[in-house]
Amino acid sequence: MGGWAVRVRGCGPAAVGAGLCFAMLAACGGSADRDPPPRAPRVSPTATGESPPTTATGGPAVNGKVIVIDPGHNGGNADHTEQINKKVFVGNGYKACNTVGTNTRDGYSEHAFAWDVANRLARVLREWGAKVTLTRKDDTGVGPCVTERAAIGNRLHADAAVSIHADGAEPSGHGFHVIEPVAVGKNASIVEPSRKLGTAVRDAYRSGTGIPYSTYRGRDGLDRRSDLGGLNLSTVPVVFIECGNMQNPGDAATLSSAPSRQRMAESLAAGLESYLR
Ligand SMILES: [Zn+2]
Numbered sequence: 001m002g003g004w005a006v007r008v009r010g011c012g013p014a015a016v017g018a019g020l021c022f023a024m025l026a027a028c029g030g031s032a033d034r035d036p037p038p039r040a041p042r043v044s045p046t047a048t049g050e051s052p053p054t055t056a057t058g059g060p061a062v063n064g065k066v067i068v069i070d071p072g073h074n075g076g077n078a079d080h081t082e083q084i085n086k087k088v089f090v091g092n093g094y095k096a097c098n099t100v101g102t103n104t105r106d107g108y109s110e111h112a113f114a115w116d117v118a119n120r121l122a123r124v125l126r127e128w129g130a131k132v133t134l135t136r137k138d139d140t141g142v143g144p145c146v147t148e149r150a151a152i153g154n155r156l157h158a159d160a161a162v163s164i165h166a167d168g169a170e171p172s173g174h175g176f177h178v179i180e181p182v183a184v185g186k187n188a189s190i191v192e193p194s195r196k197l198g199t200a201v202r203d204a205y206r207s208g209t210g211i212p213y214s215t216y217r218g219r220d221g222l223d224r225r226s227d228l229g230g231l232n233l234s235t236v237p238v239v240f241i242e243c244g245n246m247q248n249p250g251d252a253a254t255l256s257s258a259p260s261r262q263r264m265a266e267s268l269a270a271g272l273e274s275y276l277r
Contacts, residue, residue: 065276067158072164084099101168110166113256115138120266133156165240202271205267237275
């Protein structure tokens with residue numbers, strides 16, 4: 001049973017129908033003095049038939065929250081290398097504005113993978129009432145630069161931002177890892193909440209997809225890096241996820257499967273739900 005790490009045990013459609021969930025959750029609900037919670041959206045069961053998460057205030061915790069999704073790379077990058085190779089300041093040095101990304105041996109590109117999962121994730125989150133912004137509007141354009149990708153979340157004062165990638169590592173390596181920021185200046189205040197976000201996303205992705213932790217990077221599915229502009233320049237809680245290794249045949253098959261990508265998207269949504277609870 002894929003499952004939602006945040007799903008309340010025993011909360012199947014019948015239990016929700018019988019209002020059992022509310023009784024159980026009342027204890028950890030929100031405080032009275034906040035603004036009235038946004039009206040719980042009417043949400044339909046997810047593709048796996050699971051009922052959407054609920055909180056004491058009725059709807060999912062992501063309801064009314066601002067979430068930025070960054071699908072890595074872009075489809076037009078390969079044909080505009082002069083543009084994407086331009087150096088930009090990433091908080092502790094200069095790096096290329098953007099990169100082409102990797103692909104599977106069968107030619108399935110990372111940018112297309114990221115675009116697909118990002119849109120699936122956005123659909124689930126919007127159904128749960130979240131205000132979702134993607135950092136690019138299609139899979140045929142160029143960039144944006146890593147600086148702009150961070151700036152989009154900062155401008156929106158996002159409650160959380162997630163950058164979606166798939167790795168291009170040695171074919172023997174497999175599994176996923178979540179990348180968290182380290183303090184490099186303007187991002188100092190978001191390092192701690194980003195670690196909470198990282199753990200929530202790691203746990204939900206692991207239980208929701210069954211994909212193992214990376215065998216070649218990080219520890220227990222978590223890594224910390226100071227060389228990514230999207231983490232260094234963020235002033236909102238942010239993580240990157242390498243959803244699997246496109247160079248590994250087993251991972252490549254999983255990443256190339258639409259039902260698997262749907263599970264990945266739903267698991268990421270569950271991770272955000274758990275973090276924002
Ligand atoms: Zn990437």
